[in-house]
Amino acid sequence: MNVPDVPLHRALGLADEELAAIEVKLGRAPNDVELAMFSVMWSEHCSYKSSRPLLATLPTTGPDVVAGPGENAGVQRIGDGLAVAFKMESHNHPSAVEPYQGAATGVGGILRDIFAMGARPIAVLDALRFGDPSDARTRHLVDGVVGGVGGYGNCVGVPTVGGELVFDPSYQGNPLVNVMAIGILREDRVMRAAAPGPGNLVVLYGSATGRDGIGGASVLASATFGDQDPSKRPAVQVGDPFAEKLLIEATLEIIDRGLAEGVQDLGAAGITCGVCETADRAGTGILVDLDAIPRREPGMAPFEVLISESQERMVAIITPDRLPAIEEVCARWGLPCAVIGRVTADGDIAIVEGGLDPDGRPRAGSREIARVPARALASEAIIFERLATPPARRGSTTAGSGTGVAVAGTVAAAAGSLPGRGMDPGAVLLALLGGPNLSSRRWVFEQYDQHVQTNTVAGPGRGAAVLRIKGTRRALVATTDCDQAVSSLDPYLGAALSVAEATRNVSVTGARPLGVTNCLNFGDPTRPEAFWALSEAVRGLGDACRALGIPVTGGNVSLYNEAPGSAIAPTPEIGVVGLADDVEQLVGPAFTADDAAVLLAGAAGPGLGGSAYAALAGVDADDDPPSLDLDREVALQAFLRSAIAAGHVPAAQDVSRGGLAVVLAEMAIWGGRGGSFRVPVAGSPAVALFGESPSRAILEARPGAVPALRSLAAEHAVPIVAIGRTGGERLLVELAGEGATGAAEERGAGVADAVDVALDELRHAWEHGLPRALGAEG
Amino acid sequence: MSTLDAAPTASFRFAVNVTPKEGILDPQGRAVEQSLPHLGVTGIDHVRVGRRVELSVAAADLAAARALVERLAGDLLSNPLIEQFEVEALAGASSATSGPR
Amino acid sequence: MSTLDAAPTASFRFAVNVTPKEGILDPQGRAVEQSLPHLGVTGIDHVRVGRRVELSVAAADLAAARALVERLAGDLLSNPLIEQFEVEALAGASSATSGPR
Amino acid sequence: MSVRVGVVVFPGSNCEQDTTWGLRLAGAEPVDLWHESPDLGGVAAVILPGGFAYGDYLRAGAIARFSPVMRAVAAFAEEGGLVLGICNGFQVLAEAGLVPGALLRNRGLRFVCREVTLVPERLDTPFTRLIGAGRTLRMPVAHGEGCYYAGAPELDALEREGGVLFRYATADGRPACTPDDPANPNGSLHGIAGVVNAAGNVAGLMPHPERAVEALLGSDDGLLVLRSLVDAAAAGAAAGGPAVVTTGGSR
Ligand SMILES: Nc1ncnc2c1ncn2[C@@H]1O[C@H](COP(=O)(O)OP(=O)(O)O)[C@@H](O)[C@H]1O
Numbered sequence A: 001m002n003v004p005d006v007p008l009h010r011a012l013g014l015a016d017e018e019l020a021a022i023e024v025k026l027g028r029a030p031n032d033v034e035l036a037m038f039s040v041m042w043s044e045h046c047s048y049k050s051s052r053p054l055l056a057t058l059p060t061t062g063p064d065v066v067a068g069p070g071e072n073a074g075v076q077r078i079g080d081g082l083a084v085a086f087k088m089e090s091h092n093h094p095s096a097v098e099p100y101q102g103a104a105t106g107v108g109g110i111l112r113d114i115f116a117m118g119a120r121p122i123a124v125l126d127a128l129r130f131g132d133p134s135d136a137r138t139r140h141l142v143d144g145v146v147g148g149v150g151g152y153g154n155c156v157g158v159p160t161v162g163g164e165l166v167f168d169p170s171y172q173g174n175p176l177v178n179v180m181a182i183g184i185l186r187e188d189r190v191m192r193a194a195a196p197g198p199g200n201l202v203v204l205y206g207s208a209t210g211r212d213g214i215g216g217a218s219v220l221a222s223a224t225f226g227d228q229d230p231s232k233r234p235a236v237q238v239g240d241p242f243a244e245k246l247l248i249e250a251t252l253e254i255i256d257r258g259l260a261e262g263v264q265d266l267g268a269a270g271i272t273c274g275v276c277e278t279a280d281r282a283g284t285g286i287l288v289d290l291d292a293i294p295r296r297e298p299g300m301a302p303f304e305v306l307i308s309e310s311q312e313r314m315v316a317i318i319t320p321d322r323l324p325a326i327e328e329v330c331a332r333w334g335l336p337c338a339v340i341g342r343v344t345a346d347g348d349i350a351i352v353e354g355g356l357d358p359d360g361r362p363r364a365g366s367r368e369i370a371r372v373p374a375r376a377l378a379s380e381a382i383i384f385e386r387l388a389t390p391p392a393r394r395g396s397t398t399a400g401s402g403t404g405v406a407v408a409g410t411v412a413a414a415a416g417s418l419p420g421r422g423m424d425p426g427a428v429l430l431a432l433l434g435g436p437n438l439s440s441r442r443w444v445f446e447q448y449d450q451h452v453q454t455n456t457v458a459g460p461g462r463g464a465a466v467l468r469i470k471g472t473r474r475a476l477v478a479t480t481d482c483d484q485a486v487s488s489l490d491p492y493l494g495a496a497l498s499v500a501e502a503t504r505n506v507s508v509t510g511a512r513p514l515g516v517t518n519c520l521n522f523g524d525p526t527r528p529e530a531f532w533a534l535s536e537a538v539r540g541l542g543d544a545c546r547a548l549g550i551p552v553t554g555g556n557v558s559l560y561n562e563a564p565g566s567a568i569a570p571t572p573e574i575g576v577v578g579l580a581d582d583v584e585q586l587v588g589p590a591f592t593a594d595d596a597a598v599l600l601a602g603a604a605g606p607g608l609g610g611s612a613y614a615a616l617a618g619v620d621a622d623d624d625p626p627s628l629d630l631d632r633e634v635a636l637q638a639f640l641r642s643a644i645a646a647g648h649v650p651a652a653q654d655v656s657r658g659g660l661a662v663v664l665a666e667m668a669i670w671g672g673r674g675g676s677f678r679v680p681v682a683g684s685p686a687v688a689l690f691g692e693s694p695s696r697a698i699l700e701a702r703p704g705a706v707p708a709l710r711s712l713a714a715e716h717a718v719p720i721v722a723i724g725r726t727g728g729e730r731l732l733v734e735l736a737g738e739g740a741t742g743a744a745e746e747r748g749a750g751v752a753d754a755v756d757v758a759l760d761e762l763r764h765a766w767e768h769g770l771p772r773a774l775g776a777e778g
Numbered sequence B, C: 001m002s003t004l005d006a007a008p009t010a011s012f013r014f015a016v017n018v019t020p021k022e023g024i025l026d027p028q029g030r031a032v033e034q035s036l037p038h039l040g041v042t043g044i045d046h047v048r049v050g051r052r053v054e055l056s057v058a059a060a061d062l063a064a065a066r067a068l069v070e071r072l073a074g075d076l077l078s079n080p081l082i083e084q085f086e087v088e089a090l091a092g093a094s095s096a097t098s099g100p101r
Numbered sequence D: 001m002s003v004r005v006g007v008v009v010f011p012g013s014n015c016e017q018d019t020t021w022g023l024r025l026a027g028a029e030p031v032d033l034w035h036e037s038p039d040l041g042g043v044a045a046v047i048l049p050g051g052f053a054y055g056d057y058l059r060a061g062a063i064a065r066f067s068p069v070m071r072a073v074a075a076f077a078e079e080g081g082l083v084l085g086i087c088n089g090f091q092v093l094a095e096a097g098l099v100p101g102a103l104l105r106n107r108g109l110r111f112v113c114r115e116v117t118l119v120p121e122r123l124d125t126p127f128t129r130l131i132g133a134g135r136t137l138r139m140p141v142a143h144g145e146g147c148y149y150a151g152a153p154e155l156d157a158l159e160r161e162g163g164v165l166f167r168y169a170t171a172d173g174r175p176a177c178t179p180d181d182p183a184n185p186n187g188s189l190h191g192i193a194g195v196v197n198a199a200g201n202v203a204g205l206m207p208h209p210e211r212a213v214e215a216l217l218g219s220d221d222g223l224l225v226l227r228s229l230v231d232a233a234a235a236g237a238a239a240g241g242p243a244v245v246t247t248g249g250s251r
């Protein structure tokens, strides 16, 4: 892999200053094996060398946090002696190269993070982003990625219960595949990824080690994708979900029987990462017996064995007396296992060729081919203070508390520029509902097993997923969200909005958001604009989580998401898990009864920037996105939870992509009944119908519950208006208020008075939009 | 649609054998190997499981036909990142393969 | 585990080609045919997609090795209800297949 | 005391716990049967659960059918013991030749997971005896290789002798008898979702009754199938040869 005339460290993706830092830490020049180990551990992917200072600013603590960032997955208490583990991770670059295997191994990797904690994986959510759906390459990628997520998840028996599929031109050269996994464990069984106790054994079990993804961690994740340098072409990793299923069962048995002191999955940087991170967390060292590592291929160089990313492997740190039990478990599950090293007290990762004797000392004639302090590879890896410069185009808004209307798009800005296209609001609604981004995702999730493990109360397709917890009355509610459109206009606001929407999606079912995981997909951090976007997003993420009082318990950072000449929209993908004490009390988004009163909670602000309507109809480039007032968001979510708990609300849905008109249409389609509504218009009808200003929700009221809902809303200082009633075969939306009077031109937005569309028409557009966009209909 | 440049005079049958590249993990092959003891079979190893695609090509001559199949094998029938292929000319225009019974 | 009755003297490499029986629906083959126009390819039909399994057998002689493979092909590698197979002896003990490039 | 029903666990099975859960709700005492166990531990009936035994590599069920436990299952079936294969379990039974036919890759070439409607074609079997006449069942399918196939003569025999247990149907109960019927999720011939062997004691179906055992999860119709099995096992129901099929479906 060493290109002629290029020094090895550069060929491995290490900068000259990084080599210098390595020499300082070692007090000497590293040999080639050590250099390879540093190159993978000091990659952006493993070291977080650009993002770590930013991540340190996030709120990560809370009363029910059992494990936060730094572990394989965040863990939070959920009562009855149980805890939930969840984490999100990206597999963007591998999926761009080989979509099926890239997505499949992405699922495998995040699942290992979950069961390494001792949690049984109970659900997967996949957040996917691609370019133009009519493009042949995009279709190939979508097909492969969806196939890979399903192919792996279905086989290991973990249901895929949610996620996203978003098409945006910025992802054309660089698709995003983020996968979130959730697991359940007994609180007292939580396992840590540490290697305590000098003298303890390091056991490698699972698949044998081959030349999979050699250099992947450094090369694949740190070189701008699309680079033609052949030494940076990835070696594709192939996933084996069958082996993973056996690995899950064996690992959970090992942990449940208390056979291990520490467990770590092997992912990026393979064995090197596994041994140095576990040793570093325990302040110990590990002596690695290279010859003991089971190989799949002959003739592997030592560095290949050490950094190979062969899938479906784990390491367990055990006391010597446990070895027979471990071997019995692995044999029963048909998994090879081998003692590949010993925990030492010296804090070093030492690699020995030639074998260890029974007491774990290097055999006579063996030789040490590498010795590096564990912390130098892990917690004390190099950190870069990157330069952050806002783009000239626009500054950052501050979605702080208080008035919150920091930068409000003026109605004029919106109105002045709206094209004649979309004159008929009914037509606009049909175009939105039938568009690639807002139409039904059925084509995707029917390829996923949504029910295995029989906990799925609400699967993919209609807002947050609901999973009952067997043996209790409780349920978990999970969702992923990201507003990349607003993020590209204002990364701070975009991240804050993403947290607001994800938590709102949980609260609108009646559940309480517990914690946040996230995956920060950004560009080249050495570009000041890209790093500015990242730091703004982390600031927005932190502010929103502090305001909502929930911790960030884990996540992942994926940088260099740039195809030559094009960076992705900043994409701070947010995953939220919520808890409900009584699954029976949760509500869905479908209208449940005819002639029921329907209310709108929350107030709309101006601004169409970043909206689905703007993407469809186009708006003035200076039209700002709607602002976010976090205090109002908190109030709305508290109101929603208490209203649902009080039993006043059989159905609720928050206002998000596509605005009020789209929410009403969805609730009607899903409920199999239409409705007639009058919507107050402050300014632009386009804003009233299709604006996406946050902190709003539509509620169906139980008969007679309207007065109670009004006073409850007043208690929470949440504005609420009755906008109509359910029933009928059509969706009718009239506009009320001064904004609705006068000629369409004066009103701007070119929106006429009413939406009046047959339910069947709406349903048809919504159901066929995606397959049509992908040319997959027929 | 039919090609204008060459008037097909004959039909040729080919097989394209697609197998996992050396060094690429082959979960199927491994699973087969692990299952052999259950069948009381020993002495078998290096099992690799791939695909076999058989097709008929109308072309002016064998060379032209093979060229087309080679192209197809690389572009559509195999994934060059993880698979290798080999094109095999079969006797006659119809499948030469048939079960022993 | 090693068989007692025959001391293996050599290793033989075989391929087992498994294809859908005539008349059995082959959606993969049809999918390939349907995708050809998009690649601007014409003149190809009767596409059948099957499986190719390559394996090495340690046995006393070629005949014994082939017999074992035939048995495996019929019992495990193919389902006689829907598939037919053909056993092919490959040159040498190692895979004879390799990509053209 | 409740009847003991065995649930076979292959490496790669992933619905064994769901099946165990469903069997408890159906009033049985589930017993795990490890794939290497040479006997069935005296259970009154056996279920082969869903999943991806041995990864479904090669062909679904192809490798699993050689597991030691399958010899015991075959012997048990031979003596008239009740055996039900669900999804992957159905594929294993078909590969083992314990039920007629084969399960091909779905015609759409994609894994399909959705709720389907089933019409029972037989109400007199140990697997359907508690399903009321004229009733359809709602439960999910989730598989990539569920397209039922049998050669023309076998298929006719199957129809004639009442070997068809369930057919896919539209929501209003019209059997989806053609492969391209939208209500037929995988292109199965004659819309066949489940079959029973000639002796009437071994059945396989692609849909998942064990995933439809609680209203909370959308349907409890699957309990009728599990309860039928448990009920028959308890009664030690002698599996007589199937009566000639009466209910509709065959064109
Ligand atoms: N964006 C983020 N927000 C919070 N925590 C993060 C983020 N990115 C990474 N982390 C945490 O940093 C640690 C290392 O991440 P990672 O290397 O992805 O873990 P692993 O190697 O186990 O997948 C994990 O505990 C992860 O939760």
Ligand SMILES: [Mg+2]
Residues within 6 Å of the ligand: A072, A112, A113, A265, A267
């Ligand atoms: Mg990990």
